[in-house]
Amino acid sequence: MKKIAIIGAGVVGATAAYYLSKEEGIELTVFDEGLGQATKAAAGIICPWFSKRRHKAWYRLARMGADFYTRLLADLEADGMETAFYQQSGLILLKKDEAKLQELLAIGQQRRQESPLIGELGIRKRSDDVANLSGFDYYLWASGAARVDGALLVDCLLRSASVSVVKKKVRLGLLDQGRYQIDHQVFDGLILASGAWLGELLEPLGYQVDVSPQKGQLRDYYFAEPHLTDFPLVMPEGELDIIPFANGKLSIGASHENHQGFDLAVDEALLQAFEDEALLYFPKLIDAASKTARVGIRAYTSDFAPFFGEVPGLPQVYAASGLGSSGLTTGPLLGKALSQLVSGHPSLVDPADYPIKNYISQE
The missing domain is CATH 3.30.9.10 (D-Amino Acid Oxidase, subunit A, domain 2)
Structure with missing residues (x-):
């Protein structure tokens, strides 16, 4: 059994938890302090198509994110869940x-x-x-x-995944043999979906994190x-x-x-x-x-672009951040992509297009 922890139960972390809960051989734990989460205070418009931003990779992610809701809704409805969070x-x-x-x-x-x-x-x-x-x-x-109600979306994902959230602020500890310790538990892999708080997790380990x-x-x-x-x-x-x-x-x-x-x-x-x-x-x-x-x-981030992928120097630790005000548009897709990276499946999104090394580096 592979033990995976997700830190952050916003739209990215909750979507990752939902899809990982469908995988065989994974034991899942989700941590979230519950303060200031962007998802629960998001306006919730899914309409990226009129953006005049010149960042082509950002628009591609936003376009794919809007389209991904069709798949997410179908998956949740197949599980017998109400999807009134989206209209x-x-x-x-x-x-x-x-x-x-x-x-x-x-x-x-x-x-x-x-x-x-x-x-x-x-x-x-x-x-x-x-x-x-x-x-x-x-x-x-x-x-x-x-329009999407972020709080209802997260609640729906976590209920469908049958995952309860450990409501506490946690720190990340490094162990030998590529394992990690959180809240006195040992894990084989992690997803860091803590948004603006990503630096609080990685900076004590000697990382510079370009997230504000x-x-x-x-x-x-x-x-x-x-x-x-x-x-x-x-x-x-x-x-x-x-x-x-x-x-x-x-x-x-x-x-x-x-x-x-x-x-x-x-x-x-x-x-x-x-x-x-x-x-x-x-x-x-x-x-x-x-x-x-x-x-x-x-x-x-400093260039207002999102990123995701495996954290440099930390095998089996994946992160996503920098989504800004388009988090409800791009978050579910990135959560799905992170779940695919953890489980070894081909990702719907290529991490090379949103390189994590540009925003997270070891000092």
Whole structure:
């Protein structure tokens, strides 16, 4: 029996746990401190196709990540799990200069050739078909865009895997013969899916880790009548996103704060600014019965690119980090890829395209 530990039960770690639980001969343990997890405070829009980032490897990962949800949903449904965490609600994409919508439409049409998941595309005029929205005349519509509730996704993956999470902060110890110690237990292999906290695990072992924390904040609004189930996603220009969920919940956010460290304090002024902007597009926000705040810490690298693979100098220790605000898009795919590396199967993603050695090095 091969003993494997996963540190971090966000979307990457939970997906890896889910797929490893299907492998014969693996005994699995998952550790997570439970504080500041990016997945549980993620906005949750799956729509990478209009990105103008020039990093081709990043876009390929994001495109494949969006497509991978089709497989993940099928796998979970085959296990008898509910998959309400995911819904293709469609996206209303806005630009202050509405002439730019034509450029984005052309990008979407080109990318739809390799990503049919994009679905129906077109520039539309605001009318009754987008009731309750205001503040714009034209928008770009993409029917294949989806929203994901990160907390529900992680819960579904872990329940299907029948894995309980050891809720504590742990350290990594090196033993002889390529084995590792965590929480007084000995393991043959590890997956480090601790996001922005990856440095805390590897730096005591003499590693330099190019991963920094990015604070993300958003608000959830709750309405007495659950009328938002089929409401589309709204993505204005800037940081603001308006994301409807089932049962009358609407999320507004999220911030991208690169210089707040691991601070988890709620900034009410920042969230109020989001609310004021959102009211321009969705005036009925004022009718919300209640609201709560969420704060999480994302991981980003100096060039804002993700990485994954085997940690240099640590056989059978695999890591992924640097996913930034696209973690819910790329995380499940990378979790699956890490599970394949651990179990010796061909990976859906080539680690050479996202080289870990560029971000983790021995001092």
